[in-house]
Amino acid sequence: AQSVTQLDSQVPVFEEAPVELRCNYSSSVSVYLFWYVQYPNQGLQLLLKYLSGSTLVKGINGFEAEFNKSQTSFHLRKPSVHISDTAEYFCAVNGLTGGGNKLTFGTGTQLKVEL
Amino acid sequence: DVKVTQSSRYLVKRTGEKVFLECVQDMDHENMFWYRQDPGLGLRLIYFSYDVKMKEKGDIPEGYSVSREKKERFSLILESASTNQTSMYLCASSLTGDQPQHFGDGTRLSIL
Incomplete structure (x- = not known):
């Protein structure tokens, strides 16, 4: 079985500040x-x-995440957030078993960017 | 770009009705999925399908069934709707196991 934990249900942050949204998986x-x-x-x-490959992954809108196998984490980061980043963020894991590509989602983190 | 289209954005039905939610994808994806999303619970998998006429139960299949008669279309059926099935329903598709799932905009279903 696989599981995903997003410990922070809400993260408030000021515009232009850095942010990290945490994700741990099992x-x-x-x-x-x-x-x-x-x-x-x-x-x-x-x-x-x-x-696979490089553990630092870059995505859209300036976000990046780092895969840490020893800590079973995949935290999401952005160095400077914008008001438009206000949204809910979900981490998901796909365990490579015979069950194909079933995703297991975390419960989500609501990012609220304030002026 | 992959397009996943859900037939309704908002739907209101009565307890005991049979409810159909339709989902169509335009990228010839093998895999299709139905999730429900509830506050504080994230997304939970109801059913998925690897191929036409093939279906497998997800984590919360009770009270639901599905149909996949054509590759591009995946229907979710609530056989006898109940108030605890009031939720946001999301459809998704993907090509293979290492490719991301693409989501529709969701159907917000209210059962009165």
């Missing part, structure tokens, strides 16, 4: 990792993904 097999963003009244959009 899996007994190798994994693919994803971050998605959801703006109000919309579906989820892919921010970035880790499949």
Whole structure:
């Protein structure tokens, strides 16, 4: 079985400040990792993904994440946030078992950027 | 760009009704998925499908069924709607296991 923990349900931050959204996962097999963003009244959009190779992954809108296998983490970071980054962010893991590409999602982190 | 289209953005139905939620993707993806999203619970997988006429239960299949008669279309069926099925429903598709899932805009379903 696999699971994802997003410890912070809400993260308030001022505009132009850096932000880190935490994600820890649990899996007994190798994994693919994803971050998605959801703006109000919309579906989820892919921010970035880790499949293999470099542990530092860059995504859209200036976001990046680092895969840390020993700590089973995949934290999302942005050095300077903008008001438009206000949204809900979901971390997801795909354990590479015979079950195919079933994603397990975390419960989400609401990022609120304030002036 | 991949387009996943859900037939309704908002839907209001009554307890006991049979409800159909439709999802269509335009990129010839093998895999399709139905999730429900509830505050504080994230996304939970209801059913998924690897191919036409093929379906597998996700984590919360009770009270739901699905149909995939054509590759591009995946339907979610609430056999007898109940108030605890009031939720946001999201459809997604993907090409293979190492490719991201692409999501529709969701259907906000209210059961009265």
